[in-house]
Amino acid sequence: MTVLNGTVLSAVPQSMPPMDREFYVESFLQRWDGNTRVSYRSDMDIFLLWCDRTGFDVFEVRRPHLEMYMRYLAEERHNCSSTIRHRMGTLKLFYEIALDDDLVTKNPARLLKLPKDRRDTTTKVHLDRNELQAVCRQAYDSSPVDYALVVIMGYNGLRVSEVCGLDVQDVLGYSRGHRVMTFTQKGGAQAIVPQPAVVMRAIDAVIDGRTDGPLLLRRDGSRMVRHSAAKVCTRVAKQAGITMRVSPHTFRHSMIVNAIDAGVPLREVQIAARHADISTTIGIYDRGRRNLDTHAAHTLAAYLGAVA
Structure with a gap:
């Protein structure tokens, strides 16, 4: 905590109001276009709905919360490992930008232990x-x-x-x-x-x-x-x-x-x-x-x- 001219300044960024949250997510998505934006929008929509359902503030989420979110993706949405890795990659990028904008104190997705991507390497996916x-x-x-x-x-x-x-x-x-x-x-x-x-x-x-x-x-x-x-x-x-x-x-x-x-x-x-x-x-x-x-x-x- 810092005091300047009698005013208490918090060292921790304050959460944004709900409307600002939507605006910030939209500004994040505007960095991309085409199918990339569509994919990132889907990832963010699912995460925001989960935050609303669980009562977590997007800008106060910590790593254990995201581990709970990954379990939700796997057990309730039945997402495969590669889909979960993709969704968490979107969040990692989102929080990296939020960190640069001083909206969070650290990137909660940075040290996540992601599920292994057990891709089938034997199935033929091309035409010879x-x-x-x-x-x-x-x-x-x-x-x-x-x-x-x-x-x-x-x-x-x-x-x-x-x-x-x-x-x-x-x-x-x-x-x-x-x-x-x-x-x-x-x-x-x-x-x-x-x-x-x-x-x-x-x-x-x-x-x-x-x-x-x-x-x-x-x-x-x-x-x-x-x-x-x-x-x-x-x-x-x-x-x-x-x-x-x-x-x-x-x-x-x-x-x-x-x-x-x-x-x-x-x-x-x-x-x-x-x-x-x-x-x-x-x-x-x-x-x-x-x-x-x-x-x-x-x-x-x-x-x-x-x-x-």
Whole structure:
């Protein structure tokens, strides 16, 4: 406690009124856009409802309270480990910013013991070379839009929101002798990726002389959206005889895994996938790959030789 000119000043920040709490959370969310904001908003809404239900002030929460919250997520909401880790990651970021704004004295999420992420590393989540070719052939026979959608995701690894957001003028630029696609990627930064010949031909077919407007159009002439893109992916995969569940993100998985199988160095795959951390490239997208042809044991055996 500090006394200045007869006035008592508290060393501990005072809690914000309820309306200010909502305003601060909204200002926190405004730092992001697109799906990231939607995801963070969901995490914060669930946490705020829990605080209201339990009577805890958001800015007076301590680590033991958050441990109780994790138990609530697991036992009452039946969230899996990865979902809990994601939700607590959002809170850790929220409280880090609140700490910088002097709304809390410490980050209560900093030293949390999070549940282990027991991700299934054996389940196949990508299309191998033959499967991807079969789906691309089916999409080619279906329509120019369907074909362009799957090859842009399957060969360039764009996310479905990035593909649907492309305009014609975004795919006609050149850089260092390559025709490129320019778009806003996850996180808001601009990305520039080259167009392989197969992608360029697919894009030219879907543009069909247009100079502006959305690149991918639905049958009614409106822009392709995530939901309609997902329907296309499911349909062409089923028609190609693929039995595993296929979503738009399956094609991004496929681009990354097939690039690794093709012998592209992991660092180059990371750059192509636009991953900030190479552990994401290896740990998440390389699941179920099980390519025994390129196992390191073969190269090591050739290097060491045999005794008989």
